[in-house]
Amino acid sequence: MGLILSGLLILAEKKILNYGECRISINGGDKELTVQGGSSLLSLLAENNIFIPSACGGRGSCAYCKVSVDEGGGSIGPVEEPYLSPEEHKNNVRLSCQVKVKNDIRIRVPKELFSVRKFSGRLIHKKPLTHDIVELRIELTDPSEINFVAGQYIQLESAEYKGNDSVMRAYSISSPPSDKNHIELIIRLVPGGICTTWVFEHLNEGQQVTFSGPYGEFSLSETRAPMICIAGGSGMAPIWSIIRDMLDKKNVRTAHYFFGALTRNDLFYVDELRKIDQDNQWFTYIPALSREPDGSDWSGEKGLITDVVARHFPDTSQHESYLCGSPGMIDACLKVLANGGIPEEKIFYDKFA
Ligand SMILES: Cc1cc2nc3c(=O)[nH]c(=O)nc-3n(C[C@H](O)[C@H](O)[C@H](O)COP(=O)(O)OP(=O)(O)OC[C@H]3O[C@@H](n4cnc5c(N)ncnc54)[C@H](O)[C@@H]3O)c2cc1C
Ligand code: FES
Numbered sequence: 001m002g003l004i005l006s007g008l009l010i011l012a013e014k015k016i017l018n019y020g021e022c023r024i025s026i027n028g029g030d031k032e033l034t035v036q037g038g039s040s041l042l043s044l045l046a047e048n049n050i051f052i053p054s055a056c057g058g059r060g061s062c063a064y065c066k067v068s069v070d071e072g073g074g075s076i077g078p079v080e081e082p083y084l085s086p087e088e089h090k091n092n093v094r095l096s097c098q099v100k101v102k103n104d105i106r107i108r109v110p111k112e113l114f115s116v117r118k119f120s121g122r123l124i125h126k127k128p129l130t131h132d133i134v135e136l137r138i139e140l141t142d143p144s145e146i147n148f149v150a151g152q153y154i155q156l157e158s159a160e161y162k163g164n165d166s167v168m169r170a171y172s173i174s175s176p177p178s179d180k181n182h183i184e185l186i187i188r189l190v191p192g193g194i195c196t197t198w199v200f201e202h203l204n205e206g207q208q209v210t211f212s213g214p215y216g217e218f219s220l221s222e223t224r225a226p227m228i229c230i231a232g233g234s235g236m237a238p239i240w241s242i243i244r245d246m247l248d249k250k251n252v253r254t255a256h257y258f259f260g261a262l263t264r265n266d267l268f269y270v271d272e273l274r275k276i277d278q279d280n281q282w283f284t285y286i287p288a289l290s291r292e293p294d295g296s297d298w299s300g301e302k303g304l305i306t307d308v309v310a311r312h313f314p315d316t317s318q319h320e321s322y323l324c325g326s327p328g329m330i331d332a333c334l335k336v337l338a339n340g341g342i343p344e345e346k347i348f349y350d351k352f353a
Contacts, residue, residue, distance in 0.1 A: 023104045026050070034225040040066070042096040045109075051116040051212040052109065052136070054155065055170040055353075058097035060289065062353070064170070065096040072105035073095055079100060118212045119146060119154075121183070123205050129268035132189045133173070133234055134200065138209055145180040146213070148173060148221065150245035151238045151322075153350070154183065154213030158198040169195040170349065172237035172324070173214065176244035183211075218324070218350040220245070225320040225346070226254040228313060230305060230333050232261065237324030238350060240269065240322055241274065243283070256284045256312065260305030260329070262291040286312065305329070306336045316340030323349035 019037025024044065043054055043066050056062035063083035070092050076084065080095045099105075106304050121138040129135050140146060153172040160166050175184035189262045190196045194237070203209070220242055231239045241255065244253070261267050266289075273285040288301035288308040301308045313319065316337050329352050337347055 006142040006163055015324055019102045022101050024048075024101065025076070025106045026105070027108055037103065038103050039101065039162055040097050041069070041073075041094075041101050041105070041107070044101055044263060045096065046212075050109065050118065051118070051155070051215075052096050053170070053215045054097060054168060056097075057167045057169065060095055060098050060148055063095060066093050067096045068092045068108040069094045069096075069099055070106045070108065071118065072101075072103050073099045073107075073254060074102070099131070112285075116212055117143075118210065119143065120210050123203060123207050123209055124182075125205065125340060126199075126205055129186065130266050132320065133268065134187055134189075136185045136187060136282070137175075138185070138211075138329075140183070141208075142176070142334075146183060147180065148177055150177055150241040151350075152214040152216045153218075153238070154185075155197065155215065156185070156199075156209065156213040156233060157208040158195045158209045159202065161202045164194050164198070167194050168212075168319050170215070170352075172216075172234075173239070174237035176238045176241055176248055178245070179249045186234045186237040186240070216350065218322075220322075221320060221348070223320065224253055228309065228319050228321045229255060229257045229315060230309060230321065230323045230325075230329075231257075231259055232325040232329050235267070235323075235350075235352060238324050239322060243273075246283075247276065247280070252282045254282050256286060258309050258312075259285070259287045260308075260325075261287065261289055263290060263305035264296065304332075306332045308342065309333065313340055316342040320346045321348070323347065325350055325352060327351045327353045340353060 021269050022037040024033040024035060033048050039272060042054055042058055053064040055064045060079040066291055068091055073094055077098050080098050084093055120141055121140045122141040123136060124139045125137045127135045153170050155168040156171050158167050171185045174186045175182060187196060187199050189200050192244055219239055229239050267287055276283050277285040288299055288305050290297055290304050292298045319342055321337050323330050329348050
């Protein structure tokens, strides 16, 4: 009797949770999916190989997963509200991780996302760059080639470990697009972070890794305007890809690269960047240290990267700027660059948040 009752309870629960088959109509019917309702729009699209960017792994805190939901998405939830501008409200924009599919739904997504796909590869090296930053080099196995634009990012999938579920996190590709059979990533350990702890403590050379991509619009413009690049920590990644792409393409556009670190021990790729500086008139590398101990023989720039940039370029009005790093660093740089006169639309950045 007890067994029958619990069986009925499970059935009843299933009935409540099961929304049955739902249709997702995309871009006016260009694509139609039939899915089992009950999960987030973001995850149902991913199950059908349509990968929407999702830097926070569906927690509703990155606002990367926006799509337009024209019908069937229900009302906007409190988690979504702060991320939607009046313009986006008008355009039916929603956070796809927060939209639960319970009935037929009509959505619009940018066409470029149809070319995002899932990749498998093998970690062929994991090299420490500083005490809390590693470089990963992944050889692609399925498919064996990737096409991307320097500055774009992928979403790495961590494996389950010690009670942590698998998560997806965004990492900029640091290798140049010419190296189609590999990607390189530069990853900084976030203490207590799910994905970075997996990378640092559980991911070993030879292991298989999966990711989706490429995503993002952070890339070099097609103008010839002189560039001010600014990065800190693992923000090096997309700039390193862009610089190597410029070398591959024999670009001669002037670029000053300011890299901010606390101490000399937090700098990496110094020899490589100094060599590029020596060999190429168009490129200048300016590392700056904000907490190098007194008495050190460091003869380079000292101080906050924003002050160093302002000293070198009091007038930025003719430049374009490319920034990458923590939200705090980017916000501080935006102020300095704006004070120097650079128009907002000439500043390109990716915030690692
Ligand atoms: C477009 C994009 C590109 C990115 N590229 C890179 C890259 O090339 N290299 C890289 O190292 N990271 C990059 N990031 C950051 C990365 O996606 C993760 O957010 C970061 O690695 C933390 O993931 P986690 O799972 O270890 O931490 P979580 O488990 O997600 O977070 C643990 C805790 O740390 C906080 N936290 C999350 N991220 C950070 C952070 N960056 N600094 C301080 N605290 C944080 C969270 O709020 C949370 O409280 C990028 C982010 C974006 C949006
Ligand atoms: S995935 Fe980050 S807000 Fe939706």
